[in-house]
Amino acid sequence: MLSINSKLMAMFDKNPFDFIVFSTFNLPMTVPPRPWIDRGTGGPLYTAGQDIIRNMFEFKSVRLNDEMRQRIQSPAQGRPVFDALNQLGSTPWVINEPMLDTLKTVFGQSGCKESEPLLEKLGIPMRHDTFDVPDFVKEFGNVKKEDVDVEKFRGYAKKKAEAVKMRNESNSLWCWMQYRVVLADHFRGQTLFFPHNMDFRGRVYPLSPYLSHMGDDVNRCILKFAKSQPLGSHGFDWLKLHCVNLTGTMKRASVADRMVEAERLLPSILDSARNPLNGEKWWMSSDEPWQTLAACVEIEKAMKYGGDVASFPSQLPVHQDGSCNGLQHYAALGRDNEGGVQVNLTQCETPNDVYSDVAQRVEQKRKQDEESNGEDRDVALKLREALPQNVPRKVIKQTVMTTVYGVTMYGAVLQIKRQLKAMDIPGEDAAIFARYLARKTFASLNDAFTSSMALKDWFRLIAKGASDLMKTVEWVTPLGLPVVQPYCRLLERKSKLVLVPIPMKQVDAFPPNFVHSLDSTHMMLTSLNCANRGITFAAVHDCFWTHANSVDEMNQICRQQFVSLHSQPIVEQCSEWFKTTYLAPRIQKILPASEVERFSDIFTVKVEQGELDIEKVKDSVYFFS
Structure with a gap:
C-alpha cells in the first residue's frame, strides 16, 4: 500500500493551496446545456459529445450506451426520455446567498473543538486537526515497545486505530464540504444549469457531483430557482407547510393540523430567519435544519413584502415527496x-x-x-x-x-x-x-400487498427464465427507453471473449430495476407536462420541486400522470415482451417443444389483480405531499 510521506503532508498543512482545481466536466454550466437528441446523442457540452447513460466502473465490460442504441428501432423511439432530460437540465438556478453566508460562518467553526456539539447537530464535519490521536510517548513515556505490557499496548493500539479512523473519515467529509462551499462561493450571482444524464434503468442524475440540488440538506439549502414567481393565493400557505414538513415532526398529521402548527411556530420561524446563530435556534432542531432555515428566511422575506404577500416574488423550491414510492408502484401494478x-x-x-x-x-x-x-x-x-x-x-x-x-x-x-x-x-x-x-x-x-408480492415473485421467475436461456434481462419502458441489465462477466469461449449473464444478479435485480424504471417514467411524464404548462420543475427521484404558487397544479399533473401510466396494461405488456424476445422463432427452432411450452408458461402472468380503483389516486391528498 502506498501512502504520502507524513513530512510532505505536514508541509501541505502549513502551506495550503491557494486554489482548488475542478474538471469542467464536473461543474454546473452557466449557459443552457446543449440538448440530447435522437438515440441519446448530443449532450450538454458544445465542444464534445457525451454518453447519456452513466458508465459505471462495476459494468466496465458492458458498453451501456451502445447496448441501448442498438435496441432503438426508430429515430422517434425514446424521444420523451431525452426531452425530459433536456427539460430538467434547462431549469435555471442561482446560489441562495444569505444561506451560503450562514453556512460559511458555521463551517468556519469546524476547527474549534468547542463547536463540535453544534456542528454535529447541523451535519458539519470537524477538521482533522481537532481530533486527539493517542501518542505512544505520552501514553507510556520514553520506553521501548517491548517493555510495555501486552494488554495495555493492545488497548492503546485499538484506541489509536479508532481515533485515526474517525479523523480520516471526518477529514474526507470536511474536504467534501469544502468543495461545495468553495464552488457555491465561486458561482455567486451567476445563473446555473445542471445538465442531467441517467443510469441504465432511466433514473436521472445531474452531471455535477459536487454542487447540485441532488444532494444532502446542505446542498439543497444553498440553491434556489433563478426565476421568481409571485406567491399567489395559496403560495404563502405552501411555504409555511413546506417549512413544517421539513422538520419531520408532523408526518402523521393532517394538512390542516400542520397549518395550525405553522401558525403557532411563526414567531420561532421569524426568529430563526432574523437571528439564526444567536436567537432561539428553533431551526436547528429540524430533521433538515439547513433547508428549514432557508424556508424560514423565505417566509420572513414574504412577510416583510408590504401588505400584499401574494405578490412576493418567491424563488424557493417547495417539495412534494412520494409516500414509499416503490410500494406505490407495486400496489398500483397489483391493484392491491x-x-x-x-x-x-x-x-x-x-x-x-x-x-x-x-x-x-x-x-x-x-x-x-x-x-x-x-x-x-x-x-x-x-x-x-x-x-x-x-x-x-x-x-x-x-x-x-x-x-x-x-x-x-x-x-x-x-x-x-x-x-x-x-x-x-x-x-x-x-x-x-x-x-x-x-x-x-x-x-x-x-x-x-398480496398481488404486489405475487407479482414480485413472478418478476423473479421470468428473470430466471431469461437467465436459463443464457440471455440478459431486458425490457422497454413505457416511454420507449430500452433497458438492458448489465450484470455480466467476460468468459472465453472458442477463443473468443463473450459476455455471459450472471444468473443470480440478473434475477435479484430485475424486480427493483423494473419498478425504478417505472418511477423514473412517472417523474419524466410529470416533468414534460409541467414544462408544457410553463411550470418550473425539478426532481430528486420521487421528490418533485416547483414554485410555491404552482404546487397545486404540479400535484394535479403528478396524480394524473400516475393514473395514466398505470392505466396501461404494464404487466401484460411485460409478459408479451418476454415471450416475443426470449421465445423468438429462431429460438423455438432450437428448443424442444416441451421447453418452449415450459418457458411460455413461465412468461405468462397468472397473478390475479386486486380491486384498487386507480382513479382514486387523483383525490389522494397524501399520495405526494
Whole structure:
C-alpha cells in the first residue's frame, strides 16, 4: 500500500493551496446545456459529445450506451426520455446567498473543538486537526515497545486505530464540504444549469457531483430557482407547510393540523430567519435544519413584502415527496386495495404510514404465536421478555423500505439484527429474534400487498427464465427507453471473449430495476407536462420541486400522470415482451417443444389483480405531499 510521506503532508498543512482545481466536466454550466437528441446523442457540452447513460466502473465490460442504441428501432423511439432530460437540465438556478453566508460562518467553526456539539447537530464535519490521536510517548513515556505490557499496548493500539479512523473519515467529509462551499462561493450571482444524464434503468442524475440540488440538506439549502414567481393565493400557505414538513415532526398529521402548527411556530420561524446563530435556534432542531432555515428566511422575506404577500416574488423550491414510492408502484401494478391505502393511493383524513401498519401486523402475529402451540411459540415468548413493548416501527422500517429493492431474507435478518442490537439485545438472542421478525415482516407485507408480492415473485421467475436461456434481462419502458441489465462477466469461449449473464444478479435485480424504471417514467411524464404548462420543475427521484404558487397544479399533473401510466396494461405488456424476445422463432427452432411450452408458461402472468380503483389516486391528498 502506498501512502504520502507524513513530512510532505505536514508541509501541505502549513502551506495550503491557494486554489482548488475542478474538471469542467464536473461543474454546473452557466449557459443552457446543449440538448440530447435522437438515440441519446448530443449532450450538454458544445465542444464534445457525451454518453447519456452513466458508465459505471462495476459494468466496465458492458458498453451501456451502445447496448441501448442498438435496441432503438426508430429515430422517434425514446424521444420523451431525452426531452425530459433536456427539460430538467434547462431549469435555471442561482446560489441562495444569505444561506451560503450562514453556512460559511458555521463551517468556519469546524476547527474549534468547542463547536463540535453544534456542528454535529447541523451535519458539519470537524477538521482533522481537532481530533486527539493517542501518542505512544505520552501514553507510556520514553520506553521501548517491548517493555510495555501486552494488554495495555493492545488497548492503546485499538484506541489509536479508532481515533485515526474517525479523523480520516471526518477529514474526507470536511474536504467534501469544502468543495461545495468553495464552488457555491465561486458561482455567486451567476445563473446555473445542471445538465442531467441517467443510469441504465432511466433514473436521472445531474452531471455535477459536487454542487447540485441532488444532494444532502446542505446542498439543497444553498440553491434556489433563478426565476421568481409571485406567491399567489395559496403560495404563502405552501411555504409555511413546506417549512413544517421539513422538520419531520408532523408526518402523521393532517394538512390542516400542520397549518395550525405553522401558525403557532411563526414567531420561532421569524426568529430563526432574523437571528439564526444567536436567537432561539428553533431551526436547528429540524430533521433538515439547513433547508428549514432557508424556508424560514423565505417566509420572513414574504412577510416583510408590504401588505400584499401574494405578490412576493418567491424563488424557493417547495417539495412534494412520494409516500414509499416503490410500494406505490407495486400496489398500483397489483391493484392491491389494502396496500394502496397504506401507501396513500386513496383519499384519507391523515397520511397512512406503511411502516407502522406492518409493525402492527408483526405484533399481531407475535401475539398469535404466543397463544398457540406452534413452532414459533418459544421464540415469541422469549422475544416478549427481551422486547415487552409492541414491535417498534424502526425495527422493521428498513426491511419494508428495501423490499422494493429486492432485499433477501438474509439481508432482512441483518437489518433487523442491527436494530435489535442498538436496543441492547445481546448478539446471540438478536440473531434468533431477527430471523423470526424477518419472517413475520415478509408475511405481513404479503398480507397487505398480496398481488404486489405475487407479482414480485413472478418478476423473479421470468428473470430466471431469461437467465436459463443464457440471455440478459431486458425490457422497454413505457416511454420507449430500452433497458438492458448489465450484470455480466467476460468468459472465453472458442477463443473468443463473450459476455455471459450472471444468473443470480440478473434475477435479484430485475424486480427493483423494473419498478425504478417505472418511477423514473412517472417523474419524466410529470416533468414534460409541467414544462408544457410553463411550470418550473425539478426532481430528486420521487421528490418533485416547483414554485410555491404552482404546487397545486404540479400535484394535479403528478396524480394524473400516475393514473395514466398505470392505466396501461404494464404487466401484460411485460409478459408479451418476454415471450416475443426470449421465445423468438429462431429460438423455438432450437428448443424442444416441451421447453418452449415450459418457458411460455413461465412468461405468462397468472397473478390475479386486486380491486384498487386507480382513479382514486387523483383525490389522494397524501399520495405526494
